[in-house]
Amino acid sequence: MPGLLPVRREILAALYGVWRLMRLDQSGMSWFNLTIDGFWRSFFVAVPAAPFFALLVYLDFSAQPVAIDAGWAAIVMAVYYLLGWVLVPLVAIGVTKMLDLSRGYLALVVAYNWVSLPQILIQALISLIASTGVVPEGAANFLMFFAVVYILVLEWFVVRTALQTTTATAIGIVLLFETLGILLNLVFIDFV
Secondary structure (H helix, E strand, C coil): CCCCCCCHHHHHHHHHHHHHHHCCCHHHHHHCCCCHHHHHHHHHHHHHHHHHHHHHHHHHHHCCCCCCCHHHHHHHHHHHHHHHHHHHHHHHHHHHHHCCCHHHHHHHHHHHHHHHHHHHHHHHHHHHHHHHCCCCHHHHHHHHHHHHHHHHHHHHHHHHHHHCCCHHHHHHHHHHHHHHHHHHHHHHHHHC
16 A cells, blocks of 8 residues: 555655754754654554564573573564554653643654664664673673663653653653553563
8 A cells, every 4th residue: 555654765864864863963853754644654663673673582582591482472572562662652642632742742753763763773783792792791781771871862852852842841751651661561571
């Protein structure tokens, strides 16, 4: 069906927008398709991000001392992955309405979706490097800590820029999103 997937030009523009946002440059927002079509097409990012998420899951489970049923774990983590992609947009509906920031809802979801790709990629690469033993465990842990701090700052910047809100409000929204993500993770880990 035409129109469901972003065209190459839209993907390249969005990736350039992501690059600008990663440099904490507000002009990155102008590179996204902030229409309702762009909103729906931004969920396409889940496709190229999926292999990196799968790598993260594999590295995490392979490091566990207890054997798990790989087929069941794959099903559970696939459901977790899909829910993760809809959780923020659904919660953001209520949050933006409650805070009278609905005007920025589309921009928030579009940017948040596109910025998810480098976030997952960075975490997967650091986890892969750590799993090879090429760098000492302490160095790998430091890299992951630095990456998580950077990702939180990036999410704060995206929320503040997309919603054109205050720093404190953006921090609160990011903390809400992260808390919900952690709770979702805890629930699904119990099913594996």
